[in-house]
Amino acid sequence: MRILLLGMNHRSAPLELREQLAVEDPAPPLQKLVASEDIDEAALLSTCNRVEVVVVTRGLEAARMRLHSFFARDLGERQGLSLRDLEPHLYEHVDGDAMRHVLRVASSLDSMVVGEPQILGQTKEAYRRAVECGAAGPLLGRLFQHAFVTAKRVRTETRLAERPVSVARVALDLAHQIFEDLADKRALLIGAGEMIETALDFLRREGLESIRVANRTPERAAELATRFGASAHGLEELPALLREADVVLSSIGGEHPILTEARVAEALRTRPGRPIFVIDIGVPRNAEPTIDRLDNAYLYDLDDLGSVARDNAEQRHRETAQGEAIVEEERQRFDGWLSALRAVPTIRHLRERVEAIRARELESALRRLRLGERERGEVEQLTRSIVNKILHAPVSRLRREAEREEGMAYLEAARVLFDLDEDADPSDAE
Amino acid sequence: MALQLHEWAAAFYLVAGLVAWLGMAQRSAGLERGSVGLLLAGALLHVGALSTLHNLDPTPPLTDLPAAVSFMACIGTLFFLVLLRWLRLAGLCVLVAPVAFASVFYAVLRLPRAAAASFAGSGSWPHAHVLLSSAGLALLGVSGLAGLLFLAEHRRLKAKRPIDLRFPLPSLEALDRVNRVSLAAGFPLLTLGVVSGMLWVDAESGHLWSGSPHETFSVIAWAVYAVLVGARFGASQGARQAAASAVGGFALLCFAVIGVELLV
Numbered sequence: 001m002r003i004l005l006l007g008m009n010h011r012s013a014p015l016e017l018r019e020q021l022a023v024e025d026p027a028p029p030l031q032k033l034v035a036s037e038d039i040d041e042a043a044l045l046s047t048c049n050r051v052e053v054v055v056v057t058r059g060l061e062a063a064r065m066r067l068h069s070f071f072a073r074d075l076g077e078r079q080g081l082s083l084r085d086l087e088p089h090l091y092e093h094v095d096g097d098a099m100r101h102v103l104r105v106a107s108s109l110d111s112m113v114v115g116e117p118q119i120l121g122q123t124k125e126a127y128r129r130a131v132e133c134g135a136a137g138p139l140l141g142r143l144f145q146h147a148f149v150t151a152k153r154v155r156t157e158t159r160l161a162e163r164p165v166s167v168a169r170v171a172l173d174l175a176h177q178i179f180e181d182l183a184d185k186r187a188l189l190i191g192a193g194e195m196i197e198t199a200l201d202f203l204r205r206e207g208l209e210s211i212r213v214a215n216r217t218p219e220r221a222a223e224l225a226t227r228f229g230a231s232a233h234g235l236e237e238l239p240a241l242l243r244e245a246d247v248v249l250s251s252i253g254g255e256h257p258i259l260t261e262a263r264v265a266e267a268l269r270t271r272p273g274r275p276i277f278v279i280d281i282g283v284p285r286n287a288e289p290t291i292d293r294l295d296n297a298y299l300y301d302l303d304d305l306g307s308v309a310r311d312n313a314e315q316r317h318r319e320t321a322q323g324e325a326i327v328e329e330e331r332q333r334f335d336g337w338l339s340a341l342r343a344v345p346t347i348r349h350l351r352e353r354v355e356a357i358r359a360r361e362l363e364s365a366l367r368r369l370r371l372g373e374r375e376r377g378e379v380e381q382l383t384r385s386i387v388n389k390i391l392h393a394p395v396s397r398l399r400r401e402a403e404r405e406e407g408m409a410y411l412e413a414a415r416v417l418f419d420l421d422e423d424a425d426p427s428d429a430e
Numbered sequence: 431m432a433l434q435l436h437e438w439a440a441a442f443y444l445v446a447g448l449v450a451w452l453g454m455a456q457r458s459a460g461l462e463r464g465s466v467g468l469l470l471a472g473a474l475l476h477v478g479a480l481s482t483l484h485n486l487d488p489t490p491p492l493t494d495l496p497a498a499v500s501f502m503a504c505i506g507t508l509f510f511l512v513l514l515r516w517l518r519l520a521g522l523c524v525l526v527a528p529v530a531f532a533s534v535f536y537a538v539l540r541l542p543r544a545a546a547a548s549f550a551g552s553g554s555w556p557h558a559h560v561l562l563s564s565a566g567l568a569l570l571g572v573s574g575l576a577g578l579l580f581l582a583e584h585r586r587l588k589a590k591r592p593i594d595l596r597f598p599l600p601s602l603e604a605l606d607r608v609n610r611v612s613l614a615a616g617f618p619l620l621t622l623g624v625v626s627g628m629l630w631v632d633a634e635s636g637h638l639w640s641g642s643p644h645e646t647f648s649v650i651a652w653a654v655y656a657v658l659v660g661a662r663f664g665a666s667q668g669a670r671q672a673a674a675s676a677v678g679g680f681a682l683l684c685f686a687v688i689g690v691e692l693l694v
Contacts, residue, residue, distance in 0.1 A: 163592065177583065177593060180518065180603040272666035275602060292588065295668045304590045311592045 001040070001139060001341070002060045005098040006067040006090060007052025010112045013089035020079040021051045021071075021086075026126065029074050030135035038062035041137040043130035043144070045105070047122050049112050051075070054102060056139045060094065099143060099334055103327045106147035107154040108161070115160040115316050120151045143334065150330040154323040163312035167305045168202055170312070171279050175247055178277050178298060186210040188245035189230075190238070190259075191252035192220040195281055199249050200228040212241055215252070242267035242276075249279045250286040259287035261294065268296050279305070336403035343402035346411045347395050349420045358387050433538065435479035436500065440534040442472030443507075447527035454524055454597065465523045469530070470511055476504040476534065495691065496540035498564045503533030506568035513572075513611070517604045521597070525575065555630035563623030563648075567687060569616030570655070574680030576608035577673035584670055606669040609676050610662065617659045620683075624652045643693075647686035655679050 008018065023029065026044040033042040033055065041056035053070065057063035071090065072083035093101045104110045106123045127144040130136035136144070155161055164170050179185055187208050189196050192215040203211055211230035215221035218234045225232035233241060235258070242248065242263060250259060259278060264287075268276060273296075280287040280301040292299040300308075362383050366376055398414055401407035414420065446468035453461030480501060507530045513519060583599045599605070627648065628638045639645065658675045661667040667675070 173593065174587070176601060177587065177599075178602050180601045180607070273606070273669055273672075275669065295670045298587050300590065307590060308592050315592070 001338070002057050002063070003054065003095050003098040003139075003143070004057055004060060004063050004067065005052060005054040005093040005101055006064075006071065007045075007050060008086070008089045008091065009050035009052070009110065012091055015048075017081075017086075017089060018049070018051060020081060021075045022046050022048070023051065023075065026129050027133035027135075029070065030130055030133050032074065033066070033070060034135045036066055038066050041140040042135045043126055043140055045123060045126040047119070050105070052105070054098060054140065054143075056137065064092070096331065096335055099338075100327060100331045102143055103147050103150045103331055103334075104324075106144075106151040107323060107327060108151070109154070109320055109323050109327065113165055114313075114320055115163075115165070117155075117161060120148070120155075123147065123151075139338075142337065146330060146334045150327055153326050153330070157326060158319045158322045160316055160319045160323055163315050165309050165313045165316065167281070167302070167309055168198070170305050170309045171249075171300065172202070172206060174298070174300060174308075175277055178275055179246060182247075183207040183209060185246040186244050187212070187247040187249065188241050189213045190235075190248065190250040190286065191215060191282070192217065192224050193251055195251040196249070197224060199251075200224060200230065203247075204228055208247075212245070214238060214241055239263060239266065243270045245276065246274065247277045247279070249281065251281045252286055253282070254286070255284070257286055257288045259291065261288045261290040264291045264297055265294055268294060281305070339403045339405075339407065340399055341402075342408070343398045343411055346414055346420060347398055350395070350414060350418055351391065353418060353420060354387055354391060358383050431485055432479050432482040435475050435482060436534055436538045439472045439476035439479055440531055440538055442468050442475060443527050443531035443534060446472055446523060447531055450521075450523040450527055454521065462521070462523070465527065466511070466514060469507060469523055469527050472527075472530065473504065473507045473511060476500070476507065476530075480504055494540075495688070496537040498560050499533045500537035501561065502564040502568040502571070503530045503537075504568075505565045506530070506571055509569055509572055509612070509615075513608055517600065517607060519600050519604060519608070522575075522579075522600065524597075555626055555633055559623055559626040559630050562619050562626055563687070566616050566618075566620030566623050567683060569612045569619060570676075570680050570683060573609050573612030573616060573676045576605045576612065577676030577680075580605040580609065580669065580673035581677065584673070602669065606672065609669075609672055613659060613662060613672075613676065617655055620652060620655060624648060643690045644686070647690050651679070651683045651686040654682055 008021070010018070023044060023046040026046065030042050030044055033039050033053070038059045039055045039057050043054050045052045045054075053067060055063055055067065068083060068087075068090075071086055072081075076082065076086050101110070106120055108115050108117070108119045111119050123144070127136060127140075130140065164173050175182060175185075185208060187203050187210065189199060189203075189211065192213060196213065200211065200213070211228065212233055213221040213225045213230050214233040214235055214237060216235055218232055221234075222232035224230070238258070242259075245267075248259070252258060259280070264276065264278065268274075275296040275298065278287055278291060278297060278299045280299065283302065285301055287299055287301065289299070289301070291297050362380060366379065369379075371379065394414065398407075398410055401410040446465045449461055449468055450465035452458070453465055483497065507526060510519070510522070510526050579599050580602060583602055583605065586594075587602075600608075627645070631640045631645065632638045658672075658679050661675070662672050
């Protein structure tokens with residue numbers, strides 16, 4: 001059995017191409033794939049960053065051609081793309097490399113944002129759908145289960161996922177370092193653009209109850225506020241709003257900073273002991289950098305947040321080495337299990353051969369001995385027990401050795417010593 | 431019995447510190463909770479040890495440094511456990527448990543050698559003074575520790591450095607609240623400690639003031655704290671200044687109570 005993986009991801013193909021190949025319902029193409037003679041099992045993973053198909057096959061070359069044709073005809077043609085358009089962006093992994101790739105993908109080591117948690121759910125979903133449509137069998141099942149275990153190990157044994165790398169997440173983590181509980185805090189959002197809309201959604205999900213939106217055009221602020229259960233205000237209310245705000249997020253156009261040091265200092269004077277966290281994601285900047293000199297004010301602009309996010313990303317990168325080591329360990333374990341499968345036909349044949357000899361010799365002996373029913377049972381049990389005990393050691397050894405690359409020699413030796421011709425009938429044994 | 435209980439309390443504190451450290455290294459919430467449980471068990475044994483101290487022969491005077499340090503550690507640990515009920519401070523167990531262990535271990539080594547002191551004629555003032563001052567010192571110690579951590583976290587946030595995941599500190603708001611509560615509870619105890627000390631001196635010498643270095647520095651430290659408390663609760667001092675004051679105040683207090691004792 002061979003494992004073959006063909007696909008494209010954020011590194012090998014641009015977004016425009018990836019989104020054209022995205023597969024909404026993988027069941028029909030998967031069923032078509034496993035209906036072909038060359039492919040025994042298949043699974044398809046389609047996310048915004050990757051489209052990958054992994055198959056189990058007995059004929060590697062035929063499966064390779066089938067998969068290339070699958071990408072060209074089943075996925076590309078409907079979008080007017082030919083194999084020539086896709087070929088430069090496709091990558092291929094076979095056997096050990098394919099196993100490693102599946103394990104790395106599930107563990108988020110191959111993600112655009114290394115350590116992001118969504119990919120594990122997406123991989124689980126891809127496997128579930130492959131099982132549901134009958135495309136995934138025992139070998140892919142084992143591979144995916146192994147991938148989920150590996151992902152869990154990488155998550156718990158490394159700090160890969162602990163450091164936020166998105167600007168929004170970094171800002172929220174910083175807010176948690178300043179405030180004990182965000183739920184009872186007041187947020188003030190200045191502006192009404194796309195960034196503010198995203199922030200509103202984010203803050204709502206974090207449980208902030210009091211959110212105020214201030215904008216030059218109160219109508220737009222009102223529209224956003226209604227949608228997210230916030231209150232809308234005009235910019236002329238800014239001094240009063242600042243006095244009550246704990247978290248201020250600003251993304252509004254304008255040549256001059258709307259949040260001046262004097263304004264924030266004035267607000268702080270009216271609420272001693274209560275800090276203010278100002279997040280300035282406006283370009284050009286909405287807040288005077290000198291605000292950060294105020295004792296109880298913590299100002300982070302896009303560069304600061306980006307710098308923390310980059311530091312975190314570097315830390316994550318350092319953690320990837322540990323993650324890769326776990327993946328390699330698990331890949332070897334899976335490879336061992338897969339290799340052990342090579343011993344199955346030889347062991348089965350050996351057992352059948354010995355069992356045939358035992359049955360024949362027992363029958364002949366029983367004919368001569370004329371034993372009663374009870375004694376016959378005893379003798380039969382005795383022969384079974386002898387056979388099992390003799391076979392136990394060599395069979396265990398064959399299983400163990402088959403997990404290693406050099407184990408093939410043991411299998412070959414067993415076939416020669418016991419005359420185990422794969423095509424021969426075991427009952428022909430002398 | 432008192433010594434055995436002290437030893438057991440020290441052992442529990444030590445294990446609590448190790449489990450807290452393991453919990454931090456493994457990022458295990460279970461181990462973190464376990465360390466708090468062990469700290470609580472240690473504190474209960476510690477209370478038992480202190481309440482049976484009078485059974486020792488000779489009975490160590492509470493005015494002796496080992497007993498006072500042990501009492502201070504016990505009050506500080508219990509106060510920390512109370513604060514844990516409503517603030518996210520479990521991570522601080524990694525600091526509190528070793529401090530408690532070191533204090534109790536010191537007491538275990540020194541207590542058997544403590545000589546019985548005679549304060550005939552002083553009544554219960556010596557004990558009242560030591561108990562109240564130690565309790566005040568313990569709470570102001572917690573306030574100083576919270577202040578120190580506040581300054582470290584404030585500095586990190588201002589320098590825009592990423593959060594240290596190996597030792598994530600509590601939020602600034604939580605640390606400021608600990609500082610405020612500890613100061614509010616610790617200063618009255620310290621005041622009562624100073625007053626009872628003066629009454630003890632009065633019972634012994636007939637004067638409220640003897641002019642000893644310990645007395646002088648303690649009153650200076652108390653006066654400094656009085657100003658700090660006034661600034662914090664009256665003049666609406668900022669959180670960073672309050673944190674710095676708590677650290678400075680506690681350093682001065684330590685010098686007045688322990689440093690002077692060792693120097694003189």
